[in-house]
Amino acid sequence: MTETRPATADARGFLAPDGKGLFGWIFSTDHKRIGLLYMYAILTFFLVGVALGVTIRLELLAPGETIISAQAYNALFTLHGVIMIFLFIIPGIPAIFGNLFLPIHIGANDVAFPRLNLLSWWLYMTGALLALGSLFGSAGFPDTGWTFYVPFSTQTTTNVPLAVFAVFILGFSSILTGINFVTTVHRLRAEGMGWGRLPLFVWALYSTAWVQILATPMLAITLVLVILERLLGAGLFDPAKGGDPIMFQHLFWIYSHPAVYIMILPGMGIVTEIIPVFARKPVFGYWAIAFSSIGIAAAGSLVWGHHMFVSGMSDMAILVFSLLTFIVAIPSAVKVFNWVATLYKGSISLDPPMLFALSFIFLFSIGGLTGLILGAAATDVHVHDTSFVVGHFHYTMFGGTGFAFFGGMHYWFPKIYGRMYNKKIAAAAWGIMFAGFNMLYFSMMILGLRGMPRRYYDYLPEYTGLNVVATVGSWILAAGLLLMFINLFRGARSGGPCGANPWGGRTLEWSLASPPPAENFETPPVVTHGPYDFEEGPARP
Amino acid sequence: MSEQQHPAVPYRTFVIVWALLLVLTAITVAVSRIHLGALNIWVALGIASLKSALVIFFFMHLKYERLLFKLLLLLALVTLATFIGLTFFDVLYR
Amino acid sequence: MNPSAISTTEAVDFVFLYIFGISAVMLLGITATMIWFVVKYNRKRHPQPQPSPHYNILLEAVWTVIPTLIVLTMFWYGWEGYTTLRDVPADALEVRVTARMWSWTFTYPNERTSDRLVVPAGRAVKLDIVSEDVLHSFYVPAFRIKRDAVPGMTTHAWFRAPEPGSYDVFCAEYCGVAHSQMITTVDALPEHDFEEWYRQETAEEEAAEGEKLLAKHGCTGCHSLDGSPSVGPTFQGLFGRQVTVLTDGKERALTVDADYLERSIRQPQADLVKDYPAIMPSYEGKIPQHDLEEIIEYFRKTGAGTAGKKGGQELLKEKGCLGCHSTDGSPMVGPTLKGLFDRQVTVEKGRETLTLTAGADYLRESIRHPKAAIVKGYPPVMPDFADLPEEELEALVEYIKELR
Amino acid sequence: MNDAGHPPVHKDYTGAKLGMWLFLFTEVLLFGGLFVLYSVYLHRYPREFAAAAAELNLTLGAANTVILLTGSLLVAVAVSAVRLGNRKLAQWMLWGGVLSGVLFLVNKYLEWSTEIRHGIYPNSPVLLQKEQGEIVFFGLYYITLGLHGLHVLIGAVLLAVMAVWVATGAVNRDDFVKLENSGLYWHLVDLVWIFIFPLYYLLL
């Protein structure tokens, strides 16, 4: 990032070596390089998490001890949860695609605080390595589940403080990204880029950033209290000393419920970008989708109590939280309807990003609709803490955010690398994953309805059949995922050139070369049309 | 500097605000020595809010910033209040 | 709605079917529309998009308001069903549920305890749930009920087993290494079988019986039951105790046994315990043989040296040991107790590993402070029993000795 | 900020301040978590809280209030001074701010060491003898005031750096946003104390 180079001179844009080797990357303040740094780190941790998930399934193939001990299993699902939540899905889309494209989308040359952005990546790496580091202490990795519920987490002899501290640091990284994005959107929009011309991905990230800013500190203080409880025994959650363990759950979910919208909103943003492009239609109901993002962020902050329906919380609170939970389903429904309406009278091409986007709608709807069963007080009592919940959140997180993430990878891949992957293989990988996914998690939902609790290392023989189906599903899913990554990897190394705008998108990144030049826009752009105006101007390059 | 900055605030304003803050501190201590029952805590919180408003609007220049800043601060405070309020649906009725 | 007219299972299942039905229709509708559009407007068939409005206020309003109304009904039925789970029928049998790592104990109104929840079929049962350590959750899938056990507070749930049978009980809140082993059953018996089970005399009741007899015959006027000194020697831990008596003016030491007790009741002056005045009246002919036998039986049960106030076996169950240790040699979370006594064990003490013999002292220490020495290959998860009363500790050790 | 790889066209003051305010919101919510707990436990143990609060040293608490308010005044004046070109005054004021932070911490040290000498600290045998509500009160007291003390420390260091920068001219009448943001942070520390003081020292 030292010399200014004409955009066309080097076809490799911001990827071109700047003579500083690795340091040119890990100390770069260029938002695109930071985005890619995040991508490589996050995908690595994702693969670790995935390997753990498959191991969990293998253990659950049969009742009793199959491959690992009970203690190892408990550490395993804790690590799986912590990695997937805090290292993959919360930072995932904002830190990768947000960093890469949010400034470009609004016609800026970088985010508002580039150095803070780099710091945020370093914090992420520190937190991630600490989290994995707690694996190796003599005390063993925490066995608390990703929820760290007291009093168990203050009593277990495993290495809880280190893991909790790691999550604390990851929280800071997330906060810094949020502050950066809000400021960027407010201050750095190009001329002509009014609020009504923001790509909806930006609206989604903007809403997400607010949740990151306002909810994450709650997690931070909660985790500090767990560490202090272990070190000092202050007794804030200890009933013997007048504390209340249920208050921990309140504090934890005040963050962690909004966190699920930190996970899904950016995914919805990606889907909202993909659908209009591949249907050649302006998105239907721009303002409805924009405001539903805000609506989800706002209403989502009011419903944390639905994780505590059987916790011993008061019935009045259950009434209120159950009602609010149903309210938060409305903006999601509005989004779904608008997406489907966008397809109407379009010219739809089923390229790989579109396959992921459409299957997102299906899988997220299943995840969301099962959320309604969880949100109703009566039914939640039965399915709380069973495999049903596990099914619900894998549908929303993996089927929702995960598939949107993969969709985004396939959508922006040519822009990032200037090359194209093999579309046929990508479609095949998608098909395999889709099949394996449903086999895996739909079985888990039925298991849950039949009463199998979650976090169970061992189960009664009557649950064996569906567990076998689920485990076989995980192998199919694994095969699809492997195929997808191999295909993308090969595309990045040796795919054919793809030009500036292979999909015919109208948002600003497609007006730049692929990969984009280091300084984005040589002259500040002046925006004259909305992000989805396919009727005006050339639809195809 | 490419945009309008509000002019520097005169020292006098700050000194007046500071004096007010000290007076309010004295009042809150004095009031707290009178037994008013549950009212005590609300009076204390009321005075504290007044004091923080003074700090925020003058020392922190919020009075001179654009409307956006005021709205965002309101958003943050409302969020915190909501967190406490909703928690009380549990605590009050348990 | 009369809360007791409908069972918890019915209440929950209705809500489930309601939400599930609407959801299935919605999902099918959305998916079908999507596929239809994709087929109809496929680029091959439909190379150019056709203009159509970018928004439609009416449409937005419709698909905001209708889902709102739908979810509000879902909320309402959900809440209604939930109130059924909360409104305990007035005639419910009340059972206390104690959760601990990793076992359940059920205590009945007559203080009878059990590790299975035995209930009368057809009758409502109210559960008062408490926890001794961390969070647990009492879950019976068949009755659709679940409630956390929270240390420091009592939570409630109720159910009615429709017919006799055995229903699984799980712990649904993660609680550590044996969370998935923390399972038991609800055993629903026909009403009269239950009554029989419920009435069965428990050890405590027998004790209470014995104490009643002692009071009836005026013994407790001079002898305490709790070890405090009185006119005569205390009855606490009497059986098996070493005493020094004066027989015909000569001191001799003996161990209290049934013969001695019978003699001392019939002719108190025959063997007079040293340092006590010779004032006890003779009960020869004044006490029915049956009562005498009962009393001696009572002494035998509460004496020192024997199994103590509660049998070791019972204690193992009650303290939750059996949640982690088997008595039949099968491996569980912790080492089996069978043949443990005098076994060679390899333990980790701090940083060193040593092999030692599991003698009585080792057992005592391992119960009181388990984490001081962890048997190799087992997780350090056993809670401390530092406050266990001395006689219960001894009873446990005695019992483990016998498990060969 | 000029590290985006472009020549500094202009400094976005509003952007920088917006970022700082957003950061302050996160601080408010960080303490907010503790205030959630405080309000819940105050509701549950009103009597015990009052009894425990009466054991705190009101004089030291009130003194610290005055110290922090004055520190805030000095820093506010410093910002205006820099903008009016009075660098000397600004430096004096900033060092005064640092001094107020140090005084505050000294006071805190005195207060805590007395309490600890009386055997009152988290999980102490003396404390555990007390009523449950009092144990919780003191647990919250130590954690909240400890966290606040940490912020005072950070704020004081920031002010010292600013004082140096004013001296070297790195902060000047045309480029003062760093100072203004540090000032915002310092005032936040004051704000939190404004609530801590009545909630912990003045309960009856």
Ligand code: HEA
């Ligand atoms: C990406 C993450 C994500 C998302 C988006 C959601 C979305 C929702 N979740 Fe989920 N949830 C999790 C992740 C997520 N959840 C996780 C991780 C847990 C478990 C945590 C743990 O314990 O470890 C959990 C647990 C969880 C619980 C607690 C369960 C329990 O432990 O007992 C509940 C209860 O209410 C719930 C509800 C909901 C609801 C109502 C939504 C809604 O937002 C869904 C809205 C969407 C729709 C409704 C579908 C789309 C709309 C249509 C198809 C149109 C038709 C719709 C209508 C007519 C309404 N979730």
Ligand code: HEA
């Ligand atoms: C984004 C979030 C996310 C994702 C993507 C996943 C992905 C998976 N999860 Fe995850 N899961 C969670 C978040 C997630 N999980 C959370 C939060 C919990 C709760 C934890 C808790 O209770 O505290 C949980 C709990 C959880 C459980 C419940 C454990 C229990 O309650 O006992 C199970 C059980 O089957 C499971 C399975 C899986 C599987 C099989 C995958 C699979 O989808 C993975 C798919 C991928 C593959 C099949 C692998 C393909 C690739 C390879 C094989 C190559 C490997 C290569 C290298 C390593 C180089 N998960």
Ligand code: CUA
């Ligand atoms: Cu007890 Cu899980």
Ligand SMILES: [Cu+2]
């Ligand atoms: Cu939630």
